Amino acid sequence: MRGLIALLAAFSLLVPVPALAATEPRTGFEKTGKWTTxxxxxxxxxxxxxxxxQIGTTAQGRPLQLVRVGSSSARAVVLFTCSQHGDEPAGREACLIRMRSLPRSSDVTYLFVPNANPDGRVLNTRGNSSGIDINRDHLLLRSAEARAMAAVIRDWQPDVIHDLHEFGPSSPYYVKDVLWLWPRNLxxxxxxxxxxxxxxxxxxxxxxxxxxxxxxxxxIYVDPVTGEPVRQVAGDGQERILRNTAGLKHAMGLLVxxxxxxxxxxxVESHLRALEGTQSFVRDNRSAIEAANAASRAVRSGPVYFGGADNQAPDPSDVLxxxxxxxxxxxAQYREVGDELALHGIRSEYLRGGDRIVPLRQEARALIPLLLDARADGPLVSARPVAQCVNGPAN
Known part of the structure; x- marks a missing residue:
């Protein structure tokens, strides 16, 4: 199988690509074959x-940046998050290349965070310079990188969030060229x-x-001979992973x-092909995407799940x-976590005596219990659930 991968890789280098004009900008990777510095x-x-x-600054002082291609008022918004893990560079290179070729005038706004972990990229580490795995931080928002991402999602309300990663085969059964997954959170x-x-x-x-x-x-491990699934090894419903957070924030989520x-x-070419798939999806399903986004934002009832996934039934104790x-x-609790709630776009109301209430009847309904309920897996804070809400001035 490794021989086949090597053969395909060699073949990919022979595939003709559109010639660039002499004055066309090129990435460092395109010029030298080495990762862009x-x-x-x-x-x-x-x-x-x-x-x-500039949407933020890392702990080591590097800029976190958002690049926009297309009108800021287009009908659909697609967000590409590139190389959250600093030792997974191919996604970043694909994003840098693709933003050059997209139409600058269309009814789709394409947003890129081309280097979602600048410190980790320089250090060639999975986490950022503080050792935080950014892709496990999209709820608690401990890192500058995840906070910047939350603000972008809140302010732009993307319809699709495409997250680019790489994996190292951990056994002879993890051998595909490209793996993909949607939000599994219930x-x-x-x-x-x-x-x-x-x-x-x-x-x-x-x-x-x-x-x-x-x-x-x-x-999912697959048998390298038959191609049949062997066993499930990853891909759970953890809400802190971006593909799941994306779904909770009403966007179609995708991990590649x-x-x-x-x-x-x-x-890099594999990621470029996946990006083309997302572009086609948006082009073909505009109305359905808009309807799904609107329906998700309108949900105000139904159970809440603290466990389980779309491929794993939750324990009854995890169903509210x-x-x-x-x-x-x-x-005191609000002073501790108010900034994080604001970054998530969560509305709260003032109560007499200085307390705050976060009503569930708002667009962030799916996210709120996961952040504030003691039964959740690592909430921001354990707030007090109440059966009746007292209205007060909106935050």
Missing amino acids: EAEEQAYLRSLGLPVT NVSSDVHALSETLSRSYVRPSVEAAGRTSGVYG ETNDSGAPAFR SEPPCGYVLTG
């Missing part, structure tokens, strides 16, 4: 002439979940396989992982069949 990335972004916004609305799975199975899969790549569901045993060019009206935070 920090300085090359900044020079490249300047040369593109696209709107670049609190994701049914329409968003269904369309997210469609994005993975019906768009990303055929796009990468048409280019000669093998692909499959992330987190490329096999890092392939040649660098093969890995009758959720509370809201959660009351003391003044």
Whole structure:
């Protein structure tokens, strides 16, 4: 199988690509075959002439940036999050290349966080410079990187969030070129979940396989001979992972992982093919995406799940069949977590005596119990659930 991967990687280097004009900006990777350096990335972004916004600063002082391609008022918004893990560079290179070729005038706004972990990229580490795994921080928001991402999602309300990663084969059974997965968390609305799975199975899969790549569901070992599933090893419903957080925030979520045993060019091209799948999905399903997004934002009732996934039944103790009206935070608790609630776009109301109440009847309903209920897996704070909400001035 490794021989096949090597053969496909070599073949990918022979595939003709559109010639670039002599004056066309190029990434460091395109020029040298080595991963684009920090300085090359900044020079490249300047040369593109696209709107670049600094959305945060890392612990080591590097900028976290958002690049926009297309109108800021387009009908659909797609967010690409590139290389949250600093030792997974192929996704970043694909994002840098793809933003150059997208139409600058269309009815889709494409947003890129081209280097979602700048410190980790320089250090070649999975986590950031503080050792935080950013892709396990999208609820608690301990890192500057995750906080910047939360603000972008809150302010832009993307319809699709495409998260680019790489994996290292951990056994002879984890051998696909490209793996993909949708939000598995049970609190994701049914329409968003269904369309997210469609994005993975019906768009990303055929796009990468048409280019000669093998692909499959992330987190499942397969027999290298028969191609049949062997066992589930990853891909749970943890809400703190971006693909799940995306679904909880009403976006179609997608994780794409490329096999890092392939040649660098093969890995980058694999990600480019997956990006094409997402572009096709948005083009073909605009109305359905809008409807699913709106339906998800309108949910105000139903159970809350503190465990389980779409492929794993929750324990009965993890199902809150009758959720509370809201959660009351003391003044001290609110001072502790108010910034995080604001970054998540969660509304609270003032109560007499200095307490705050977070009502469940708001767009962030699916997220609130996971952040504030003691029964959740690592909540921000354990607030007091209440059966009745007292209205007060909105925050």
